Amino acid sequence: MLEVEGLGHVYRTASGEVEAVRQVDLTVAEGEIVTLVGPSGAGKTTLLRSLAGLLPYSRGEVRLGGDVVRSPHPDMALVFQDYTRSLMPWATVRQNVLLPIRKKVRSRAERDARVDAALAEVGLADAADRYPWQLSGGMQQRVALARGLAYRPKMLLFDEPFASVDAQTRADLEDLVLDVCAHLRMTALFVTHDIDEAAYLADRIVVVSHRPSTVRAVLDVDLPRPRDQVTTKSLPAFAELRSRIFPLLRAESAEATA
Numbered sequence: 689m690l691e692v693e694g695l696g697h698v699y700r701t702a703s704g705e706v707e708a709v710r711q712v713d714l715t716v717a718e719g720e721i722v723t724l725v726g727p728s729g730a731g732k733t734t735l736l737r738s739l740a741g742l743l744p745y746s747r748g749e750v751r752l753g754g755d756v757v758r759s760p761h762p763d764m765a766l767v768f769q770d771y772t773r774s775l776m777p778w779a780t781v782r783q784n785v786l787l788p789i790r791k792k793v794r795s796r797a798e799r800d801a802r803v804d805a806a807l808a809e810v811g812l813a814d815a816a817d818r819y820p821w822q823l824s825g826g827m828q829q830r831v832a833l834a835r836g837l838a839y840r841p842k843m844l845l846f847d848e849p850f851a852s853v854d855a856q857t858r859a860d861l862e863d864l865v866l867d868v869c870a871h872l873r874m875t876a877l878f879v880t881h882d883i884d885e886a887a888y889l890a891d892r893i894v895v896v897s898h899r900p901s902t903v904r905a906v907l908d909v910d911l912p913r914p915r916d917q918v919t920t921k922s923l924p925a926f927a928e929l930r931s932r933i934f935p936l937l938r939a940e941s942a943e944a945t946a
C-alpha cells in the first residue's frame with residue numbers, strides 16, 4: 689500500500705544545506721503496523737512529513753495505493769507528538785475533530801456522523817462538548833487521534849505521539865492504537881524513540897541510522913496478537929527483540945556523537 693523508494697530530503701538554509709534523509713526504502717503493506725526507530729535527530733520527522741506530502745522530498749518517490757504522493761493524500765492522516773499545539777484551545781472537542789473535515793465533507797449529516805464515530809472509537813463520546821484544556825494529556829492525544837480518524841484515512845502516520853505523557857497513559861494509548869488499527873483494519877507507520885513501544889505495536893520494525901538517515905535494519909515481529917502490556921512484554925521473543933534493537937540504536941547514537 690505505501691511504497692517508499694530512495695527517499696531523500698535536504699533542507700536548504702541560509703547557512704548551507706542540511707541533509708536530513710539520504711536514502712530510505714520501505715514498504716508498509718495493507719493492514720500492517722510498521723514502527724520506525726532511530727537516534728535523536730536522525731531525520732525521522734523529516735521522513736514522516738515527506739511521506740505525508742507535507743514536505744517536498746528532494747529525491748526518490750512515495751506512492752500510496754499506486755498514487756504518487758507529492759501533497760497531503762486523502763487516504764493518509766498524520767498524528768503529531770505535540771497535541772498541545774495541534775488542538776485549538778478555543779474550540780470544543782467536537783469542533784476540533786470537525787474543523788479539518790469541514791471543507792472535505794460537504795454533507796453536514798455525514799460530517800456529524802464521522803465526528804461521532806471517531807470520538808466513539810477513541811472513547812471520548814462523552815467529552816465532545818468539553819474544551820481541550822479541560823482534558824488530561826492522554827485525553828487530548830485521543831482527540832488528536834479522533835481528528836485523524838474523522839478523515840476516514842486508510843493509513844495513519846504517527847510522529848512520536850506519546851512522548852510527552854506518563855507511562856500508564858502511554859500504555860493505554862498504545863493499546864488504543866492497537867484496538868483502532870485492528871477494528872478499522874488500518875495501516876500504520878509509527879515513529880517512536882521507545883524500543884518497547886516499537887516492539888509492542890509492530891508487525892515490522894525499521895531501524896534508521898543517524899543523520900542523514902538510511903535504513904539500517906528491518907526486523908520482523910513475531911509476537912501473537914491481540915497483545916497485552918503484561919503478557920506480551922513478558923515473552924522471551926519480546927526480550928529477544930529488545931536485545932537486537934538496543935545495540936543497533938546504541939551504535940547509531942554513538943556514531944552520531946563521534
Ligand SMILES: Nc1ncnc2c1ncn2[C@@H]1O[C@H](COP(=O)(O)OP(=O)(O)OP(=O)(O)O)[C@@H](O)[C@H]1O
Pocket residue numbers: 699700701706707708726727728729730731732733734735899
Ligand atoms: N526546517 C529545517 N531546516 C533545517 N534543518 C532542519 C529543519 N528541520 C529539521 N532540520 C534538521 O534535520 C535533522 C533531522 O531532524 P528531524 O526533526 O527530522 O529528526 P528526528 O529524527 O525526528 O529528531 P528527534 O528524534 O529528535 O525528534 C536535524 O539535524 C535537524 O536539525
